[in-house]
Amino acid sequence: MSVDFAVDRQAWRHLADAQVNVELDTGDMILNLGPQHPATHGTLRLVVRLDGERVISADPVIGYMHRGYEKLTEFRTYPQITTLINRIDWLSSFANEVPFLRGAELLMDIEAPPRAQYIRTILTELSRIATFMLFLGEMGLQVGALTPPFYGFRDREHVLNLIEAATGGRFHPNFNRIGGLKDDLPWGWINECRSGMKVVLDACNTLEELVAENEIFEARTRSIGIIPPDVGAGYGVSGSNLRASGVDWDLRRDGKPYLVYPELDFKVWTHPDGDSYARYWVRLQETREAARMVIQMLDRIPSGPIMAKVPRIIKVPEGEVFVETENPLGQMAYYVISKGATGPFRVKIRSASFSNVSILPWLLRGVYVPDVITILGSLYFILGDIDR
Amino acid sequence: MPKLPKPKAPGLIGGLGVTFKTMLKGAVTVQYPHEREDPPTRARGVIALKEENCTVCMLCARQCPDWCIYIEGHKEKRPPRREGGRERTVSLLDRFDIDYALCMYCGICVEVCPFDALFWSPEYEYSEANIADLLHDKEKLGEWMETVPEPEPLEVGAETGKK
Amino acid sequence: MMQFAVDVGWGTILAIKTVVVLAIIPLGAIILGYTFLLKMMAHMQSRLGPMDPGGFHGWFQLFGDGIKFIQKEDVMPAQSDRRIFAMAPAVVVISTFLVFLVIPAGPDLVVSNLDVGVFYALAVSSLAVVGVLMAGWASANKFALLGALRAGAQLIAYELPLLLAVVGVVVMAGTMSLQGIVEAQQNGSIFGWDGIGNPFIFGQIIGFVLFLVAAQAELTQTPFDMPVAESELVAGYMVEYTGFRFLFFFIGEFGTAFAFAGLAATLFLGGWAIPHVTDPGWSNVLGPIVLLTKVMLVAFLMFWVRFTYPRLREDQLQAVAWKFLIPIGLANILITGALKVAF
Numbered sequence: 053m054s055v056d057f058a059v060d061r062q063a064w065r066h067l068a069d070a071q072v073n074v075e076l077d078t079g080d081m082i083l084n085l086g087p088q089h090p091a092t093h094g095t096l097r098l099v100v101r102l103d104g105e106r107v108i109s110a111d112p113v114i115g116y117m118h119r120g121y122e123k124l125t126e127f128r129t130y131p132q133i134t135t136l137i138n139r140i141d142w143l144s145s146f147a148n149e150v151p152f153l154r155g156a157e158l159l160m161d162i163e164a165p166p167r168a169q170y171i172r173t174i175l176t177e178l179s180r181i182a183t184f185m186l187f188l189g190e191m192g193l194q195v196g197a198l199t200p201p202f203y204g205f206r207d208r209e210h211v212l213n214l215i216e217a218a219t220g221g222r223f224h225p226n227f228n229r230i231g232g233l234k235d236d237l238p239w240g241w242i243n244e245c246r247s248g249m250k251v252v253l254d255a256c257n258t259l260e261e262l263v264a265e266n267e268i269f270e271a272r273t274r275s276i277g278i279i280p281p282d283v284g285a286g287y288g289v290s291g292s293n294l295r296a297s298g299v300d301w302d303l304r305r306d307g308k309p310y311l312v313y314p315e316l317d318f319k320v321w322t323h324p325d326g327d328s329y330a331r332y333w334v335r336l337q338e339t340r341e342a343a344r345m346v347i348q349m350l351d352r353i354p355s356g357p358i359m360a361k362v363p364r365i366i367k368v369p370e371g372e373v374f375v376e377t378e379n380p381l382g383q384m385a386y387y388v389i390s391k392g393a394t395g396p397f398r399v400k401i402r403s404a405s406f407s408n409v410s411i412l413p414w415l416l417r418g419v420y421v422p423d424v425i426t427i428l429g430s431l432y433f434i435l436g437d438i439d440r
Numbered sequence: 441m442p443k444l445p446k447p448k449a450p451g452l453i454g455g456l457g458v459t460f461k462t463m464l465k466g467a468v469t470v471q472y473p474h475e476r477e478d479p480p481t482r483a484r485g486v487i488a489l490k491e492e493n494c495t496v497c498m499l500c501a502r503q504c505p506d507w508c509i510y511i512e513g514h515k516e517k518r519p520p521r522r523e524g525g526r527e528r529t530v531s532l533l534d535r536f537d538i539d540y541a542l543c544m545y546c547g548i549c550v551e552v553c554p555f556d557a558l559f560w561s562p563e564y565e566y567s568e569a570n571i572a573d574l575l576h577d578k579e580k581l582g583e584w585m586e587t588v589p590e591p592e593p594l595e596v597g598a599e600t601g602k603k
Numbered sequence: 604m605m606q607f608a609v610d611v612g613w614g615t616i617l618a619i620k621t622v623v624v625l626a627i628i629p630l631g632a633i634i635l636g637y638t639f640l641l642k643m644m645a646h647m648q649s650r651l652g653p654m655d656p657g658g659f660h661g662w663f664q665l666f667g668d669g670i671k672f673i674q675k676e677d678v679m680p681a682q683s684d685r686r687i688f689a690m691a692p693a694v695v696v697i698s699t700f701l702v703f704l705v706i707p708a709g710p711d712l713v714v715s716n717l718d719v720g721v722f723y724a725l726a727v728s729s730l731a732v733v734g735v736l737m738a739g740w741a742s743a744n745k746f747a748l749l750g751a752l753r754a755g756a757q758l759i760a761y762e763l764p765l766l767l768a769v770v771g772v773v774v775m776a777g778t779m780s781l782q783g784i785v786e787a788q789q790n791g792s793i794f795g796w797d798g799i800g801n802p803f804i805f806g807q808i809i810g811f812v813l814f815l816v817a818a819q820a821e822l823t824q825t826p827f828d829m830p831v832a833e834s835e836l837v838a839g840y841m842v843e844y845t846g847f848r849f850l851f852f853f854i855g856e857f858g859t860a861f862a863f864a865g866l867a868a869t870l871f872l873g874g875w876a877i878p879h880v881t882d883p884g885w886s887n888v889l890g891p892i893v894l895l896t897k898v899m900l901v902a903f904l905m906f907w908v909r910f911t912y913p914r915l916r917e918d919q920l921q922a923v924a925w926k927f928l929i930p931i932g933l934a935n936i937l938i939t940g941a942l943k944v945a946f
Binding site: 128129131132134135136138167199203206209213216217218219220221224226234235236237238239240241242258261262263265266267268270353354355356357358 | 450451452454455457458459462468479480481482483484503505544545546547548551560592593594595596597598599
């Protein structure tokens with residue numbers, strides 16, 4: 053038996069050390085968090101070197117869910133690609149479609165009619181709410197509370213129902229078309245959406261009371277995983293994670309104008325602390341802000357067509373375009389190169405989670421194992437968004 | 441230095457209140473096999489096929505992003521409609537299979553169909569124990585035609601009169 | 604002493620009582636598991652919980668789970684220390700069983716009325732940590748090892764506040780025998796009014812809260828559930844256990860919760876005693892029902908907290924114990940002692 057043990061042990065060493073260059077000292081323990089671990093939202097693997105419960109180094113290993121979307125897009129037509137990119141960040145699929153479609157529209161010099169723009173913006177904000185509702189609940193689970201995720205799921209259901217009633221798909225709407233939308237809103241949707249937003253605002257209050265105001269939650273998240281603004285920006289962290297570090301940067305307001313955001317009146321929330329609590333707090337406020345934005349837009353939605361004049365067979369003229377938008381998880385960007393065919397020549401996808409996760413080795417140094425989970429949870433990544 | 445929970449803790453009490461109130465409020469669960477929710481009219485549940493409209497043009501099979509539609513057909517001569525007219529050629533469908541194990545439910549096939557042969561139905565109860573059984577043929581797809589709902593009216597301000 | 608069984612030897616009586624207690628552990632675990640884990644938690648989360656098994660609100664669910672666990676294959680990790688791995692769940696359940704021996708459910712319904720009942724109960728309840736450490740070590744799994752070490756540190760730290768919380772009661776009752784404590788509460792009076800006796804919760808409210816907090820930590824329930832912390836350590840020391848060995852842990856967990864709720868009910872809420880009912884026959888019949896009601900009340904509090912709060916971190920947990928609970932417990936003893944002397 054001892055021989056077996058030795059052999060197995062060697063094999064195990066070899067596997068665990070694949071990603072970290074460990075010297076020959078064996079005093080530390082190497083813990084493999086993931087790829088199947090409840091806190092990694094899927095298949096992120098973290099190779100963590102531990103001294104007791106303190107993390108010496110952490111190395112994220114990604115790629116377990118790589119689906120090669122950048123390559124796949126080269127062999128699909130533009131309408132087909134919309135289906136595919138839905139699946140990059142599957143929680144906010146609609147928001148994924150927008151930048152790509154906008155890139156194609158810019159190349160073709162088409163502008164979607166105002167009603168379509170409004171509906172697009174509403175659905176983008178709805179998917180932002182849906183994403184953040186899940187986060188607000190799930191973050192409770194990361195620190196060990198069993199109940200908040202159920203509240204998050206319960207009230208997100210209203211938002212998903214709205215998305216489904218309008219687009220036909222709960223998760224993968226595939227509702228955008230080049231030049232507009234597939235369909236107009238169904239009868240009675242605007243009123244339903246108004247009551248849905250009330251539910252969302254209530255749920256925010258509930259979750260704030262249950263999670264954010266809880267002293268144990270504060271003790272677990274305050275001054276944990278602090279991202280200084282310059283380091284965060286250096287690693288390419290974006291979105292709420294960066295805003296929680298006090299960087300007042302939101303592409304909806306500061307980027308090239310897209311959709312109807314320039315016409316809207318909204319506040320960009322920031323928090324000076326940059327810790328896990330700040331990230332929770334910023335997302336909580338952004339959920340509320342998004343609900344208020346939706347209500348604002350519902351009041352002003354113009355009437356008119358939802359499709360611009362588009363040729364039946366879509367051929368995008370030659371050219372290159374870079375489009376970036378503020379997605380729920382952060383900055384999402386597409387660089388589309390077209391050679392005049394029905395499909396793009398090359399698409400580069402810049403997804404938010406990939407950059408957000410790349411700060412982990414820096415951020416996790418020196419924290420405790422339970423804080424690893426809190427930090428992972430508060431960074432809020434989607435595996436599909438990392439691996440693409 | 442981590443902050444410790446204060447000994448006096450109103451936030452902790454508030455949390456207890458939230459769960460207690462929820463406990464008294466009653467559940468939101470739908471006990472699925474006993475009661476069921478109706479999906480919205482637009483829900484993309486399953487693709488139904490109206491066989492007589494299909495002209496075997498293969499547009500859907502070509503546009504499908506993961507090529508999960510299998511079509512075979514043949515042409516037949518039919519007697520002319522009027523006396524002395526030309527003989528007609530009709531395309532007949534031999535096989536129209538959709539592999540729902542591959543289908544991504546994007547709806548491109550329904551949209552590109554020029555002859556309105558494909559429809560979305562909100563029907564969703566067609567799970568199978570075996571993945572191979574998810575390949576449904578045209579008879580099965582035709583049965584789902586009954587579940588296709590009427591298109592619903594559009595919201596105020598929508599431009600009507602076009603598809 | 605035994606009025607209804609004069610001709611039966613004490614050995615037989617002991618055997619009967621032991622069998623009854625052995626039956627009560629899984630039964631208590633199932634009652635708590637069903638009422639709180641399945642149903643109360645579900646309703647707190649806007650769910651219904653199991654509804655179908657058994658017909659009426661899924662009451663058969665846990666029995667069914669038990670049957671399922673027994674049928675499962677007995678899996679042992681290849682590199683585990685097999686004997687210790689197999690023994691660990693038994694140690695946990697035995698510790699629960701030993702606590703049950705001294706909790707009285709009526710004037711005669713107790714296996715052994717020890718003079719040092721409180722002391723004994725708290726002592727044997729901490730035996731569980733040995734089982735937990737064994738499980739974590741023998742599993743040959745890093746998550747299990749981390750969980751077991753956390754459990755060891757935590758259970759030792761919270762033994763002390765638990766003890767300090769109880770000392771106040773012992774001072775007030777003047778005895779360490781659980782029967783004596785129950786009688787002291789039954790015969791006591793609150794400022795001369797003896798309508799409901801004198802449940803020590805009124806005098807020892809701080810002790811009661813301390814006891815619940817420390818018991819929560821002893822039971823490794825949220826907010827002190829780091830040893831099993833499912834979002835960090837997957838399932839901690841239980842991670843490699845399946846089948847009936849896991850069932851043992853489950854029974855141990857909820858059985859211990861039942862035992863601690865019973866202890867709290869006995870120490871602070873008056874136990875089985877019904878004020879002004881002194882006839883032992885009636886007390887023997889009604890006592891278990893009264894005790895069960897109180898147990899459910901205490902367990903409701905414990906599980907309510909469990910399903911609402913997030914968990915602390917390991918160092919914060921230690922800080923809570925040493926910086927808050929123990930000083931408060933000591934002060935409580937001081938005040939209790941001073942008042943005891945004064946009145």
